[in-house]
Amino acid sequence: MNHEEDNEPIRRSEADPAPTGPVPADPGGDVVDLDKARAARGESPDSPTAAPNPTGRESGDQSADPKPTESADSEVDESGDERPVMVDGPALSGPGLMEGVRGAERLPILAPWLKSLPEFITAMGWLLGYIWHTFAFHAIRTPFVYAPKLAARAPRGVLNALVSTGRWAADTEGEPLRQAAASHERAEEYLKLSRQRDRRVRLRGALTILGTIVTLILALYLAFGASLRVQVVAAAVAVVGFGILGAPADKPLSSRAVIKTQVQKLTSDIVIKAMASIGIGQIASAVAKGQDGIKFVSPVTREGPGWRADIDLPLGVTVADVVDRRSRLASGLRRPLGCVWPDADPNEHEGRLILWVGDRDLSKTGNVVWPLEKHGQHDMFRPIPFGQDPRGRGKAVPMIQHNVLVGSLPGQGKTSAIRVLACGAALDPTVELWIHENKGTGDLDSLECVSHRFVSGIDDDSIKYAADSLKLLRAEVMRRAGVIKKLPKDLCPDKRITRDIANKRSLKLWPLVGIFDECQNLFAHPKYGKQAGEDAEFVIKLGRALGVILILATQRPDKESLPTGISGNVSIRFCLKVAGQTENDMILGTSAYKNGIRATIFRPEVDAGNGYLAGAGPTPSVVRVAYLDDPAATRIGQRARKLREALGSLSGHALGESPEQASGPSYDLLADVLAVVPGSEERVWNERVAARLGELRPEVYAGWKGENVTSALKPHGVSTQGVAGTTDDGNRTTRRGIVRADVAKAIAERDGNPGAA
Known part of the structure; x- marks a missing residue:
């Protein structure tokens, strides 16, 4: 009880003027005018009619803070007097009945596993496996364990059957009642029970004699008149029946095929x-x-x-x-x-x-089976099955319009996660795979047979190959942007890749997935790292809607080995065990650790394969990634190759082409800009630069406009500005353009020779 609030009217009344009229004296205390005390609750402390407050606090409040439920403002009425206006209404307001019903949560009619085909298949597979295991367990023990036990217990079962029959015929179950009636001298009750016993014994005795005669006749027939097959069946039935009757209560015939884990109910x-x-x-x-x-x-x-x-x-x-x-x-x-x-x-x-x-324990639930491991193909425009959450629900990763970042300490399942995503992409025959495994252990060699570009190694040549791939991906993003822009609106209304567009092989807009495992070895490389980071950032930012997808994996997530421009723009993240908060937020995003999304909770090795998946659903969730060993991945790779052979989509490295043949045209944008802008032309419009680049390298820059030049030069630090010039018809105007000196400066800084600018 709040005594401060109960005494509030009394404290208020002490500050009020004395009431008019005679008031009887009370030597025990002050007399309170209850009407004024109640009215004081509605008065504003700033009102002229309010009682004086010598303490400097609000009336009726013994704390320094005002009561929040008595907040009020003032307004002037028609007479010019100021009157209080209550901020909080006297009655609670809220949604009506219909609004509350509309906003109520509706429980699903069908269980989630019934609405998801993969979860239904998993559940049915478990049920069939359970039934088969139970059947096989008991079937293998029937001739070697259960049959000898039944035979050994059959004699005791015969004896139990005879004893039970005799007790039933003699009505021994009523004996305790008759004894109780006799001992308590209840003669009438005893006589009734005795007469009942006599009737039962006569009837049951006759039935027992008749049953004995029938049993003897049946036994003689089986012994001397029946065929051998019938005799064997009869003997088996007798052994089973009498063996069950002879089984001790504390020694069951069979053992359990499945022992349930006894877990305390959560209350x-x-x-x-x-x-x-x-x-x-x-x-x-x-x-x-x-x-x-x-x-x-x-x-x-x-x-x-x-x-x-x-x-x-x-x-x-x-x-x-x-x-x-x-x-x-x-x-x-x-x-x-x-x-x-x-x-x-x-x-x-x-x-x-x-x-x-x-x-x-999630770590003891065994390996998660990948639904596509043994059969089927995948559509890249649908999420790739990835693993299960602790509740056994399947989790998938959407790929189109996303990029993926995977990070962890060594040995925590990072490569397994990459392998699952790579196999999912490989099982779509329209996907073009570029795989770069810069650890050199051959973890992704199983998919070399379907890769357009492929490298496995940590040497400088392998790193250069991966850096060249990012440069080519950047050029591919620019090419696709030009193609998308020219497509009619009825075919491409949202200016992004769809399944129908990807299926049109002439457009060359199929999904392209670039995988860079151990990408820290690429981005931290002293010679190729900086440019590779810029190219990767460009692809991540612009390639999302154009069907170009990057999957990056690292075991050292810091700003040197994973540029912030990359980690800050990736939309889907999977973080297994990491060492601390910095690494956690580099993978899962800023403030993830503060918000309770902490991959530091996973135990080293024990929780290998468990991680936080963010961006694939409404909230980050713990996922145990599906496990594919190298033989399984190899079988998937061969299946994916057959799909590509049937579609005719094998290309590049998968067909044995050299890197030069598979890579297509390469270019240096900054050098090409300097080549088309002579030294005498200090400033030039972007649209003229685009036209000249198209003439210089039509296979690369065909279809470029002024805005393509702007977006392509921005990552190099070359900004555009208003440039005055003369149009072809002689009119003077100002349009977006570049300064040639800025391009020369960017080249000098990139090549480590700033003085050359």
Whole structure:
């Protein structure tokens, strides 16, 4: 109870003038005018009619802060007097009945695994596997374990059958009742029970004799008149029947084919105690006072292979605060760390916690099977199956209009993640693959047979090959931009690659996927790294809508080996175990660690293959990536090659062409600009530069406009400006253009010779 608020009218009345009229004296205390005390609550402290306040505080408030529920402003009425206007209305307002119903969450009619074909196939596969395992387990034990047990127990079963039949015929089950009636001298009840027994014994005795005669006749027939097959079947039935009757109650015939893991049910009491133990003051203090400290939005329910609890945290507590204490929460729940996964609800406020507690540690659930490992092909315009979350739900990665960044410490499953994405791209025969494995261990050699460009190595030549690929990708992005611009609106209304456009082989706008594993060796290279970083940033920014996709993987995510222009513009990120906050935010994005998305929680080696996937869904989620070993990837590569052979889309390295033949035309944009802009021409319009470049290298610059020159020179630090000039018809005007000296300066700085400019 708040005694300060209860005494508020009394304190207000002490400051009010004395009431008019006679008031009876009370030696025990002051007399309070209740009407004035109530009216004082509605008065503004600044009103002329307000009572004096010698303490300097608001009337009726013993704290320095005003009561938020009594906020008021003033306005002048018709008489010129100032009257208070309440800011907060006296009644709560909110959505009506229909608005509340419309905004209510509708639970799915069908379970998620019934609406997803991959999840349905996985579930049915598990069910069939379970049935087959159980059948095979018992079938192999029937002749060698179960049959000898039944034969050994059959004699005891015969004895049990005879004893049970005799007890039934003699009505022994009623004997305790008759004895009880006799011992308590209830004669009438005893006589009724005795007469009932006599009737039962006569009937049951006759049936027993008749059954014995029939049994003897049947036994004699089976022994002397039946065929051998019938005798064997009858003997088997007798052994099974009497063996079951002779089985001890504490020794079952068969053992279990599958032993269920005994896991304690998750209850609200367990969750409350665990949440109170993780060190959040608001929760701990509330529980200490006998309260819950948290609010359960819905009952704790079973979801997948675990339990789910939807919780509203106290005011001011966020999901990130709980994620930061995940290990303490696991200790409070008495579960392994890999079973406890606190997560945010993307459809609710920041204090809504979804606590999912699995039956088994995620790292001990075994390898995730990739749905496309053994059969099928893929459409690149659909997400690539990638793995599973802790709840067993499939997770996929969209590729079109995205770029992907994968990072982790060595040995945590980074290459496996790259291999899954590469195999998914390879199984679309329209995709052109450029693979660069700059570790030199041959992890992606299985897809060499379908790659347009391919290199595996860490030497300077391999690094140069990868850098050349980025330069070529940059030129390809420019070419595609020109082609897209010329396409009619009915074919390409959104100015981006679609499935229909990609299928038109004459346009050469099929998806192009460039994979750069261990890209830190490329971007940190003293000779090729800077230009490679600029080219990669250009491709990432502009190639997204043009079907050019980069997949980058690194084990050293810092600004030297992974330029911020690249890490800041990648849309999909997968981060496995990393060492600290800096590396975490380099992969998952700025403030990811602060927001509770922390790949530092994964245990080295134990959680290999587990990581945070961001950008592929509404919120980042933990995913266990599917596992493909090298033999499986090799089989996928051969299947992908057959698909390409049938479509006729094999090219470049896959056909044995040399890098020069496969790479197409190469160019140096800055040098070409200087070549078409003579030294006597200090400033020139961009549209004239584009026209001259088209004449110089039509295979590269055909279709370029002035805006293409602007966007192409911007990454090199060459900006455009207003340039005055004369048109072909002799009129003077100002248009966007460049200064030749700026281009020369950019070349000098790039080549490490700034004095040459």
